[in-house]
Structure formats: C-alpha cells, structure tokens
Amino acid sequence: METSKPKNSVVMIKPIANTTCHLCSKPYDDPRILPCLHSFCLQCLHHETEKSGSQQMFQCSICEQSINIPVGSVLPQNLHLGFEVELAGYMSKMVSNSELCCDECVDGRNGLAVVFCCMCRQFLCRHCRDHHSSSRKLSKHNVVGLDQEGARQLQTTIKPRDHYCSQPNHEDNKLNVYCETCSMLVCLSCITGTHKSHSVKEISTVAKTHQMETTGALEDAKEVMTKLTGAIDENNRMIEQVEVSKRNAFLAINQAFEILQQTLEERKKTLLSELEAISLSKTTALTLQKEQFETMVGDIGHYTDMVSQILQTHTDHEIVALGGLIPTELQATVKRVQTISLTPNQHSNITVSVHTDDCIKQLSKLGNIFDFYPSPYSSTWMSTSVARVGTRYHVKVQSKTSKGEEYPHGDVEVKGKMTHNGAVVYGEVEDHRDGTYTITLTPQTAGPHQLLLTLNGQHIQNSPTDLDVKPKRDYHTLCNSQQVIQCHWPLCVAIHDNGDIYVGSGDHCIYVFDQTGQLKNTIGSSGSGDVQFSSPYGISIKGDVLYVADNGNHRVQKLTSSGKFLHKFGQQGSGQGLFNNPAAVIIDSNNKLIVSEQSNRRLQKFNESGGWLLTIDGNGSGNRSFQLPWGLALDPQGNIHVASYGSKSVKVFTKEGVYVRMYGDPNDPIGIAIDDEGYSLVSEWRGHCLSIYDPEGNKIHTVGNLKNPWGIALDPRDGNVFIANYGANTVLKYCV
Numbered sequence: 001m002e003t004s005k006p007k008n009s010v011v012m013i014k015p016i017a018n019t020t021c022h023l024c025s026k027p028y029d030d031p032r033i034l035p036c037l038h039s040f041c042l043q044c045l046h047h048e049t050e051k052s053g054s055q056q057m058f059q060c061s062i063c064e065q066s067i068n069i070p071v072g073s074v075l076p077q078n079l080h081l082g083f084e085v086e087l088a089g090y091m092s093k094m095v096s097n098s099e100l101c102c103d104e105c106v107d108g109r110n111g112l113a114v115v116f117c118c119m120c121r122q123f124l125c126r127h128c129r130d131h132h133s134s135s136r137k138l139s140k141h142n143v144v145g146l147d148q149e150g151a152r153q154l155q156t157t158i159k160p161r162d163h164y165c166s167q168p169n170h171e172d173n174k175l176n177v178y179c180e181t182c183s184m185l186v187c188l189s190c191i192t193g194t195h196k197s198h199s200v201k202e203i204s205t206v207a208k209t210h211q212m213e214t215t216g217a218l219e220d221a222k223e224v225m226t227k228l229t230g231a232i233d234e235n236n237r238m239i240e241q242v243e244v245s246k247r248n249a250f251l252a253i254n255q256a257f258e259i260l261q262q263t264l265e266e267r268k269k270t271l272l273s274e275l276e277a278i279s280l281s282k283t284t285a286l287t288l289q290k291e292q293f294e295t296m297v298g299d300i301g302h303y304t305d306m307v308s309q310i311l312q313t314h315t316d317h318e319i320v321a322l323g324g325l326i327p328t329e330l331q332a333t334v335k336r337v338q339t340i341s342l343t344p345n346q347h348s349n350i351t352v353s354v355h356t357d358d359c360i361k362q363l364s365k366l367g368n369i370f371d372f373y374p375s376p377y378s379s380t381w382m383s384t385s386v387a388r389v390g391t392r393y394h395v396k397v398q399s400k401t402s403k404g405e406e407y408p409h410g411d412v413e414v415k416g417k418m419t420h421n422g423a424v425v426y427g428e429v430e431d432h433r434d435g436t437y438t439i440t441l442t443p444q445t446a447g448p449h450q451l452l453l454t455l456n457g458q459h460i461q462n463s464p465t466d467l468d469v470k471p472k473r474d475y476h477t478l479c480n481s482q483q484v485i486q487c488h489w490p491l492c493v494a495i496h497d498n499g500d501i502y503v504g505s506g507d508h509c510i511y512v513f514d515q516t517g518q519l520k521n522t523i524g525s526s527g528s529g530d531v532q533f534s535s536p537y538g539i540s541i542k543g544d545v546l547y548v549a550d551n552g553n554h555r556v557q558k559l560t561s562s563g564k565f566l567h568k569f570g571q572q573g574s575g576q577g578l579f580n581n582p583a584a585v586i587i588d589s590n591n592k593l594i595v596s597e598q599s600n601r602r603l604q605k606f607n608e609s610g611g612w613l614l615t616i617d618g619n620g621s622g623n624r625s626f627q628l629p630w631g632l633a634l635d636p637q638g639n640i641h642v643a644s645y646g647s648k649s650v651k652v653f654t655k656e657g658v659y660v661r662m663y664g665d666p667n668d669p670i671g672i673a674i675d676d677e678g679y680s681l682v683s684e685w686r687g688h689c690l691s692i693y694d695p696e697g698n699k700i701h702t703v704g705n706l707k708n709p710w711g712i713a714l715d716p717r718d719g720n721v722f723i724a725n726y727g728a729n730t731v732l733k734y735c736v
Contacts, residue, residue, distance in 0.1 A: 019085040022061055023048065028085045032075035038062045039078045045069075083160045090116065090158075091151045093123070100146070104128040116150065118142040118158045165190060178206040253367065260366075275350065282346040289345050296337055303330045374399040374407045374435075376458035386718045387418075389446050389472040391677055395427070397437040399455060407435040413456050416441060418467065420449045443469040473719065473736050475679065475692045475701045482720075483733035485517040490724035490731050492584075492671070492711030494541045496561060499717065502546065503724060503731055504536035510548065510563075513731075523563035528553050530565040538584035538596075538631075538711070549582040549595060556585055556595060556610070569610025574600050577612040584632045588655065594640060596629040603629060603642065603653075616657040618644075624659035626651050631672040631711065633680070635695070643669035643682060650682060650697075663697025671712040675719055683709035683723060690723060703734070 021028050023044040030042040038060050040048075049058050049069070058067045069075065093100055100113040102125035111125030117132060119141040124132060132138045142157045144150035163175045165187035173187035181198035191200050307326055310319065378400040387393045397414055399407040416427035416439035427439040443449060446469050453463040489506030496502065499515040508526035510533075513519055523546075524531045534552025541547075544561040554572035556579070559565055570579040580599035587593060592613065593606045605614040618626035627646025634640060635652075639660060642651045645668050652660040664680075667687030674680050678695030683706075690703040690712070707727030714721060721734040 019081070019088045027089065028078075028081055031078040031081045031085070033078040033081075034058070034060060034067050034075065036060050036063050036065045036067060039081050042075075045075070079160070079163070086121075086161075087155070087158060090121070091154060094144075094146045094151045094154065095148055102128055104131075113146065115143045115145055116154065118144060118154060121158075121161075167194070176203050177201070178203050180206075256367065271352070271354075275352070278350055282348075282350070285346050286344055292340075293342070296333075299333055300330075300337070303333055374412045374455055375402040376455040376460050378402065378404045379407075379455050379460045381453055381460055381463070385676065385716070387441075387443055387449070387467055387469040388719075389443055389469060391442065391472070393441045393443065395439040395441070395451070395453065397439060397453060397455070397460065399435050399437070409433070409435060414439065414454070416451070416453045418443055418449045418451055418469075420445055420447060420469070445469065446471040473675065473677065473679070475681075475736065478690075478692070478701065478703055478721065478734050478736060480734075481732040482735045483517060485513055485731040485733070486729065487511055487513075487724075487731050488729050490710065490726055490729070491535070491537055492539050493713040493722045493724045493731055494539045494546075495713050495715045495722060496541055497543070497716055499715070500561075501722060501731065502539055502541060502561075504533075504539045504548070504711070506535065506726075508533045508535065510536060510539060510546075521563065523559065530568065531557070531559065531563060533557075538582065540585050540587050542587045542591075547585045547587065547593060549585040551581050551583060551598075554579040554581065556582060556593070556606075558608075558610075567610065569606070570595075576615065577604070577606075577610070579604075583628075583630045586632045586634060588634055588638060594632055596632050596642065598628045598630065598645075601625075601627060601629065603632070603640065603657075605655075605657075614657055616640075616653055618642075618651075623662055624651065624653075630670045631683070633672045633674040635674050635678050635680075636676060641672055641674060641680060643672040645670060645685070650680065650693075661697070664691065664693055664699065666691055670710050671724070673712040673714050673721070675714055681712050681714075681721060683712050685709070688727075690721075706732075 019027050021031070021041045021044055022038070023040055026041075028039065028041055031039040032042050032045060033039045045058065058069055059065070060067060094116060100123045102111050102113050103122035104120075104124055105111060105128060111127060113123035114126055115124050115129050116122070117124055117138075120132075120138075122128075123146075124143070129143060132141060132143060142153075144153040144157065163185065164171055165173045165175055167187070167190060170187050170189050173189050175185035175187055177186050177188060177191055177200050178184075179186050179191070179195045179198050179200050181200075182195065185203065186195050186200070191198070303326075307330060310322075310326060314322075379398060380400065381395055381397045383393065383395045385394055395416060397416075399412055399414070401407050414429050414431075414437045416429065418425040418427075418441050420443070423445065425441050425443055427441040430438045430440070432438070439453065441451075449467045449469050450464045451467045453460045485501065485503075487503050487505065490503045491506055492504040494502045500520070501513040501515070501517075503511045503513065505511055508524070510523040511519060512521035512523065524533050524536075526532065526534065528534065532553075533548065533550050535550075536548050537551040538549030539546065541561060545566070546559045546561050546563075548557045548559065550557055555568050555570040557565070558567040570577060570582070572578065572580060574580060579595070580597050582595050583598050584596045585593055587608075591608045593608060593610075595604050595606065596602075597604070601618040603616040603618070604612065605616075606612055618624070618629055625647070626642055626644035626649075628644065629642045629651075630645045631643035632640060638655050640653045640655065642653070643666075644651050648665060648668065649662045650664045650666070650669060650672065651662050654660060664682060666682050666684045668685040669682045670685045671683035672680060679700075680693040680697075682691045682693065683689075684691060685708055688704065688706050688708065690706060690709060691699055692701040692703070694700050706723065706725055708725075709723050710726040711724040712721065719736050721736065723732045723734070725732050
C-alpha cells in the first residue's frame with residue numbers, strides 16, 4: 001500500500017521571518033506595519049487601541065514607541081509578511097509528518113495528499129496530481145513532495161500571490177496601477193471609472209521610485225551607522241581619557257595639598273620666629289628699664305642712708321658747714337626719677353591673629369572638581385555697540401557647559417573674526433578668567449560683513465552671523481534733526497539699552513518716551529519724599545537702574561528703570577558725601593558714581609551704595625579750577641570731562657582726580673556727551689548751539705538753531721544724538 005508522505009531526508013531549509021504576532025502569539029492575520037516598522041495583526045491593533053481608550057495613540061510592545069494613528073487612516077498592509085505567514089503555514093504542514101487531505105478532490109473522496117502544487121497552492125492526492133500532469137493548462141505547475149526537500153523547493157519556487165481588485169465586477173483584474181491621488185493600488189478598469197482624472201502610474205514605476213528612495217535612505221543610514229560607530233570608538237577613547245584625567249587630577253590634588261602643607265609649615269615657622277623676636281625685644285627693653293630703676297634705687301638709698309646718718313650724728317655747725325650740699329644732691333636725684341616714666345615700657349600681651357575660622361571655612365571650599373567642559377553649542381555672545389569703520393567693536397562671549405550652565409573658568413580657546421569680500425579682520429581676545437571673554441575687532445570697510453565666533457574650534461551659537469558695518473561717523477553732516485519729541489522744560493536726557501528715552505523735566509518728574517516718541521511713563525512728582533524731585537538736573541541709566549541728581553533736594557536717588565525707589569544718599573552741606581545743588585551724575589565702568597555740584601564747585605565720587613570715595617575740588621584759581629560744574633562725561637580712557645558753565649570750558653581729570661587739560665571756548669556749556677571714539681559733544685546754553693570736538697579737543701563742527709540746549713545723550717545702540725532743547729520744549733534726535 002502506497003504511503004501518503006515520503007520518507008523525510010535531512011535537507012537544510014532556509015529560515016524564514018518570524019511569523020508570529022507579538023500581541024496575540026499567533027500567526028499574523030492581515031499584518032499591518034507601523035511607522036516604527038514593526039507589524040501586528042489588524043485586529044490586535046484595534047483591540048489594543050480600544051483597550052487603551054485612545055483611538056489615535058498606540059504604544060508598540062516591541063520598541064515601546066508611542067505611535068500616533070490618525071482617525072480614519074489606513075495602516076499599510078505588510079504584504080511580504082503576509083506571504084511569509086502563508087509560506088510558513090505550508091512548510092510546517094509539509095514537514096509535520098501528519099496526514100493531510102487533498103484540497104482538490106471534488107467527488108468527496110478527499111484522498112491523502114502526496115504532493116503540493118506551488119502555483120495552485122493546494123495539497124494534492126495521487127489522483128489529482130495525475131490530473132495536473134495530464135492537463136495542458138496545469139502540467140507546467142511546479143509540484144513538490146511533502147518532505148523537507150519539498151519544503152526547500154517550495155521556498156525557491158513559490159511566488160507571492162497576485163493581488164486583485166475588490167471593486168464590483170473587477171474581481172478578475174490585477175492591481176497593477178497606483179493612484180497617487182488616493183494613495184492606493186487600483187486596476188486598469190478603476191482608472192476609467194472611480195479614479196478617472198486621477199494621477200496614476202504603473203506599479204513598477206512607483207515601486208522603482210520607492211526602491212530608489214529606500215536605497216537612498218539606506219545609504220544615509222549606513223553613513224549614520226559609520227558615524228555612530230566612530231562615535232562609539234570616540235566614547236571608548238573618552239572613557240580611557242577619563243581615567244587618564246582622573247589620574248592627573250589625583251596627582252594635581254596631592255601636589256596642591258603637599259604645597260599647601262609646606263606653605264602652612266613655613267608660615268608656622270615664620271610666626272614662631274616673629275613670636276620669639278617680639279618676646280626677646282619686649283624682655284630686653286623691660287630688663288634694661290628694670291636695671292635703670294635698680295640703679296636709681298641704689299643711688300637714692302645711698303643718699304637717704306647718708307642723710308639719715310648726718311641728721312643723727314652731725315652738730316648744727318657741721319650741718320651748716322656742708323653748705324646745703326646734701327639736700328641739693330638728694331633733691332636732684334629725686335627730680336631725675338620724677339622726670340621719667342615708672343610705667344613698664346612694654347606691655348605683656350603678645351596677641352596672635354591667625355583667623356583659623358575663616359581659614360578653615362576657605363579650606364573647606366578649597367578646590368573644585370568639574371565634570372563638564374565648555375560647549376560651543378550652548379555658549380552665548382552679545383554686543384550692544386554698532387560696528388563702524390575704524391571703531392573698536394566689542395563682543396562679549398559667555399562660555400557655557402553642555403548643561404547650559406555658565407562655565408566658571410577661562411582656559412578655553414575663543415576666537416573671532418570678520419570677513420568682507422575675502423578680507424579678514426581678526427579679533428583681539430581678552431580672557432576675564434571667569435568664563436567670559438571680550439573680543440575686539442576693528443573693521444576697515446563699510447558694508448555687509450560676516451562675524452564668526454568659535455570656542456575650541458567650533459562655532460558658538462548663532463555664529464556665523466551677518467553684520468552691517470556702518471561708515472565712520474561724520475559729524476559734519478549733523479545738521480537737521482530726524483525726530484522731534486514734544487516735552488515741557490526738558491533738562492536732561494538718557495537712553496535705555498532698549499531704546500526708551502528718559503527725560504528729566506522742570507515739571508519735577510522724569511518722562512519716559514518710546515522710540516517713536518510716544519509717552520509711556522511718568523516717574524515721580526514735585527516734593528522731597530522718595531521718588532519726588534526738585535529739578536532733576538541730571539539722570540544716568542545703566543541696565544535697569546536709574547540715578548537722578550535731585551538738584552533742589554541736594555541728593556542722589558537710585559531707582560529702577562520703571563521708577564521704583566531703591567536708595568538715596570546725600571543732604572545739603574559742604575562736607576564729604578554732602579551736596580549743594582548736584583547737577584549731573586554718571587556711572588563709570590566699575591559702577592562708581594561721579595556727581596557734579598554747582599554751589600560747592602566740586603565733583604565727588606561714590607560707590608553704587610553712596611559711600612564716599614573721592615573729591616575733586618574746583619575751588620581756587622588756575623586751570624584745574626571750575627565754576628558751576630555741570631555736565632559730566634567719560635572718554636574711552638575713563639577720564640572725566642566736566643562742562644564748566646562759569647569757566648566757559650571743558651576740564652579733563654583722570655579717574656583719580658588729577659588734572660589733565662582743558663579745551664574749547666563754549667558759551668556757557670551745560671551738557672556733554674562723548675562717543676566711543678573720543679569725540680565730545682557740548683551744548684552751549686547762551687550760544688544756542690551744539691559744538692563738536694575731536695579727541696584732541698579741536699572744534700570740528702557746530703550745530704545751530706537750538707534754543708538753550710541742556711542735556712545730551714548718545715544712543716548706546718547706534719550712537720544717535722539726543723538733545724534736551726530746553727527753550728523750545730523739545731527733545732531733538734540727530735542720526736549719525
């Protein structure tokens with residue numbers, strides 16, 4: 001009797017993909033592929049989304065990614081995986097050694113299968129196999145035996161099924177066209193019906209495009225893999241370097257503390273030596289004084305013994321015969337004692353001051369171990385100045401760690417340069433040793449430049465950046481104002497970094513205008529209380545802090561830029577720290593305040609809390625004297641320029657108060673401002689004009705048609721000039 005399954009032979013079968021769903025642990029049923037490229041049964045996906053309560057979010061159980069599945073979207077079928085599932089099902093039956101029924105028998109016999117048709121995808125009994133062999137249509141089908149060899153042949157022979165259209169009356173049509181409009185496969189009949197006028201392509205063309213895109217993505221992935229592999233190698237190298245750094249740091253710590261111990265020991269020896277010297281000096285001085293006292297005691301004892309004996313043994317004639325010698329000598333000796341101090345010439349105390357508490361506190365914080373390094377990607381830079389030809393342009397760089405925290409130390413390589421049409425200007429770098437750097441560049445040509453800033457060879461955030469270098473200032477063109485702001489009795493003016501315009505007014509308040517000249521705030525009112533003024537003659541602003549020279553109240557007030565009171569100092573008087581009609585206040589680069597006083601004819605310097613530091617006295621005669629000192633300004637070297645109203649000149653002093661020079665012959669100067677190149681702009685009250693002087697003090701230009709101009713300010717962003725035109729109740733803006 002013929003067996004239904006031949007004997008198995010040992011044949012290597014090519015392994016196929018895993019065909020079991022990760023969710024249901026059963027062979028895939030209509031597998032759908034997710035964006036993470038993992039596949040699941042369609043029903044399993046529906047079940048999981050319903051179970052999670054979200055119809056849009058699904059967490060892949062393999063990679064744990066959260067996948068957003070838009071409502072109404074259709075996940076693509078994994079046709080290849082479906083084919084693999086089908087193939088695995090056939091192969092498992094073929095090698096299972098179980099009896100299989102024929103799939104073709106139609107007469108109800110259902111004989112036992114002995115072969116499998118790769119084309120029909122049917123198990124066949126002998127009878128049906130013979131029918132296949134004798135049929136002209138079926139004779140060319142590949143038929144394989146039901147054993148491992150047959151399973152191997154099946155893997156290389158069977159092809160994926162053709163896919164047919166599901167539309168009514170199209171069931172026999174193959175899906176061989178792709179509708180780009182609907183993103184779906186259709187048949188030829190569909191493109192003349194429901195997909196008429198849609199953009200369609202042959203499936204082979206679309207497949208080729210997808211293959212090319214996939215090949216490109218694969219190449220990109222390989223490139224990324226190469227980079228990742230390199231990054232892994234770099235990480236391994238860095239791990240080794242960490243150990244090297246650890247060893248070096250270990251040695252550095254030990255060496256530092258050995259030096260510290262040596263230093264402490266040396267200091268101990270020094271202190272003990274000083275103690276011995278002081279002790280010896282005190283002992284020697286006291287011993288010499290004691291010996292002097294002992295000598296005097298001996299002398300007085302000698303005289304007292306002699307006098308006592310004379311008084312007891314000598315007659316009146318004998319005493320008189322001595323002629324008063326005895327009392328004279330005794331009194332002289334007593335007088336010598338009375339002329340010297342009998343107090344010990346040295347005190348006994350020897351005090352040691354080591355400040356161990358402070359030392360211990362400092363030692364407890366000595367040294368730092370850092371596990372980070374400056375990152376160019378989180379480091380920042382800023383510049384508040386305008387780039388001009390021939391002018392030093394400053395850029396401040398703040399190095400930051402990879403965590404975005406400010407890096408507390410220097411010792412990294414920071415570079416900066418400007419480029420323009422192939423020309424390069426390299427910057428000078430100043431390391432402030434606190435993680436900040438100043439790069440100074442001096443462009444030589446006007447026009448568009450590119451600013452490049454690097455840290456350790458890599459570009460800092462927002463570098464490179466475009467930079468428009470403006471032409472060198474030409475004050476000769478300063479003639480017509482570009483903007484007029486109406487303001488009642490403007491006395492002084494200051495410009496915030498954000499462009500807001502602060503104007504001290506004879507209305508005993510400070511008006512704040514925006515860049516368009518619209519009033520946005522009024523600070524203070526008339527009076528002597530906090531944030532009240534009596535003629536605010538001078539104002540100065542730095543950051544968000546506003547200082548006011550409160551002339552009639554004889555004080556300086558410190559406010560926020562929004563007008564909140566912070567501090568005040570001074571009262572009427574002529575002593576240190578007192579004021580008599582302060583007219584101007586300015587802030588130097590070290591946050592020191594300089595205040596001019598009209599009635600005391602002097603300048604005073606204070607710290608930012610109002611502590612007195614220095615007085616520059618203008619009383620007296622000679623070039624250094626001044627009458628009614630008014631406006632103040634600092635040149636690029638930090639020298640103080642004083643607009644001396646009564647002296648009709650500008651006096652210049654160093655920051656220490658040493659007289660340097662004088663220049664100009666302005667008609668009652670009140671206001672003064674100096675740009676970053678050293679050019680001075682001086683307002684003339686009775687001259688009704690603005691005079692401009694070069695850094696050497698030579699007048700180069702005059703702007704007329706003003707009416708009692710008072711304070712002057714330069715916009716820190718672009719150098720534009722603002723003048724308090726007091727007599728016309730306006731503030732004028734001149735663009736440079």
